[in-house]
Amino acid sequence: MATGHEHTVKAFDNDIGVLRALISQMGGLAEEAIANAMLALQRNDQVLAKQVRKNDKRIDALEAEIERLAVQIIALRAPMADDLREVVAALKIAAVVERIGDYAKNIAKRIPMIYGERNDTRIEAISVLPAMAQVASEMVHDVLNAFSARDPDMAILVHERDKALDDFYNSIFRVLVTFMVENPKTISQVAHLLFVAKNIERIGDHATNVAEMVHYAATGRYMNDRESDEPFGM
Amino acid sequence: MATGHEHTVKAFDNDIGVLRALISQMGGLAEEAIANAMLALQRNDQVLAKQVRKNDKRIDALEAEIERLAVQIIALRAPMADDLREVVAALKIAAVVERIGDYAKNIAKRIPMIYGERNDTRIEAISVLPAMAQVASEMVHDVLNAFSARDPDMAILVHERDKALDDFYNSIFRVLVTFMVENPKTISQVAHLLFVAKNIERIGDHATNVAEMVHYAATGRYMNDRESDEPFGM
Numbered sequence: 001m002a003t004g005h006e007h008t009v010k011a012f013d014n015d016i017g018v019l020r021a022l023i024s025q026m027g028g029l030a031e032e033a034i035a036n037a038m039l040a041l042q043r044n045d046q047v048l049a050k051q052v053r054k055n056d057k058r059i060d061a062l063e064a065e066i067e068r069l070a071v072q073i074i075a076l077r078a079p080m081a082d083d084l085r086e087v088v089a090a091l092k093i094a095a096v097v098e099r100i101g102d103y104a105k106n107i108a109k110r111i112p113m114i115y116g117e118r119n120d121t122r123i124e125a126i127s128v129l130p131a132m133a134q135v136a137s138e139m140v141h142d143v144l145n146a147f148s149a150r151d152p153d154m155a156i157l158v159h160e161r162d163k164a165l166d167d168f169y170n171s172i173f174r175v176l177v178t179f180m181v182e183n184p185k186t187i188s189q190v191a192h193l194l195f196v197a198k199n200i201e202r203i204g205d206h207a208t209n210v211a212e213m214v215h216y217a218a219t220g221r222y223m224n225d226r227e228s229d230e231p232f233g234m
Numbered sequence: 235m236a237t238g239h240e241h242t243v244k245a246f247d248n249d250i251g252v253l254r255a256l257i258s259q260m261g262g263l264a265e266e267a268i269a270n271a272m273l274a275l276q277r278n279d280q281v282l283a284k285q286v287r288k289n290d291k292r293i294d295a296l297e298a299e300i301e302r303l304a305v306q307i308i309a310l311r312a313p314m315a316d317d318l319r320e321v322v323a324a325l326k327i328a329a330v331v332e333r334i335g336d337y338a339k340n341i342a343k344r345i346p347m348i349y350g351e352r353n354d355t356r357i358e359a360i361s362v363l364p365a366m367a368q369v370a371s372e373m374v375h376d377v378l379n380a381f382s383a384r385d386p387d388m389a390i391l392v393h394e395r396d397k398a399l400d401d402f403y404n405s406i407f408r409v410l411v412t413f414m415v416e417n418p419k420t421i422s423q424v425a426h427l428l429f430v431a432k433n434i435e436r437i438g439d440h441a442t443n444v445a446e447m448v449h450y451a452a453t454g455r456y457m458n459d460r461e462s463d464e465p466f467g468m
Binding site for chain 2: 067071074075076078079080084088092095173177180181184185187188191194195198
């Protein structure tokens with residue numbers, strides 16, 4: 001389709017530039033969704049919670065756009081080696097960011113069930129969860145920067161932070177279980193907080209997976225473990 | 235690369251056949267993982283639980299193989315329209331089946347924490363979870379058959395069953411919360427059962443997502459909702 005090699009190269013660079021920009025945009029929306037979901041949780045702000053759920057459609061639409069574009073690039077430009085790895089990475093990263101958005105949306109959805117009809121019980125853990133979410137959100141932010149910069153070292157740093165987030169999760173898990181034991185009437189509400197903590201931990205896992213993809217796209221080598229890939233925690 | 239159109243078409247059909255066979259194989263392993271995880275849970279069988287965790291690597295390896303092959307097909311054969319949709323669907327379905335395997339593995343990992351040191355508490359819900367898992371596993375089975383058969387109607391039937399699975403989940407959620415309230419000493423163990431129930435519900439969600447992909451790949455039209463896409467459930 002292109003008339004010369006240089007033309008093809010430029011067209012490919014343009015395409016990849018568009019992919020990167022779309023992924024950045026998705027990442028920004030996902031970070032915003034996490035921050036707003038936590039704010040809504042802290043304040044029991046149902047209006048903001050609804051907004052988070054509504055905005056998720058924009059993240060979904062961006063993923064569909066990235067998928068369309070990535071497939072088109074592979075089919076039309078037939079990129080090889082490094083370039084192909086990068087397009088495939090973009091495709092997979094978009095799918096992960098879409099899931100991160102889903103986790104934020106899921107947190108927003110649980111807020112009414114966490115507060116329930118009684119507002120009389122003060123659940124202290126609620127004030128710890130935003131700090132945990134902040135750690136996860138920064139991992140998302142930094143790993144998408146690492147993708148933009150094709151920086152495998154930055155990706156490794158994000159990967160290493162997942163351990164701290166898991167520790168954070170385990171500690172909150174214990175706090176919530178203890179709270180349930182001491183306040184059996186709140187069990188149903190606090191169970192939803194367990195899932196909120198789990199969702200945040202999963203966001204960190206996903207950022208860690210993206211770190212592995214970024215590392216592979218930039219170097220052609222795998223980081224040496226895939227353990228973080230699974231939905232776990234505790 | 236190919237010498238004539240017919241040659242290309244045949245090569246493409248072969249490639250797609252290999253993709254389908256690999257996905258079937260992944261699906262079989264995922265179903266086996268779900269069944270064994272539930273058996274291990276019922277019997278507190280740590281050996282079987284370890285086996286489930288170990289076998290997950292085979293599912294991961296198959297996904298990597300499918301990804302490699304799908305990208306190769308797109309790059310070398312430059313399929314258009316229906317064919318391209320099908321290859322992309324295979325790529326996405328493989329990623330979903332890999333996640334389903336992860337959920338089964340995660341259930342297996344929780345078994346030691348569910349039984350803990352005391353084996354004296356009988357948690358009745360454990361005997362209900364395998365029935366729920368059976369429903370989810372059949373959804374996985376049927377939706378992969380729908381993919382093999384390019385059958386959008388079969389995909390719609392799977393999609394419709396997700397509602398029943400969600401009801402099942404909500405009912406188990408309530409049973410578990412009630413059990414926690416009545417047996418506060420078991421809260422930590424039962425919290426892990428909440429996550430097991432959630433994992434099964436998520437397997438059903440993933441089967442539902444695959445149903446949407448199969449429908450789109452076979453017809454070029456989207457089913458009209460994406461709500462089931464998110465990690466949720468009461």
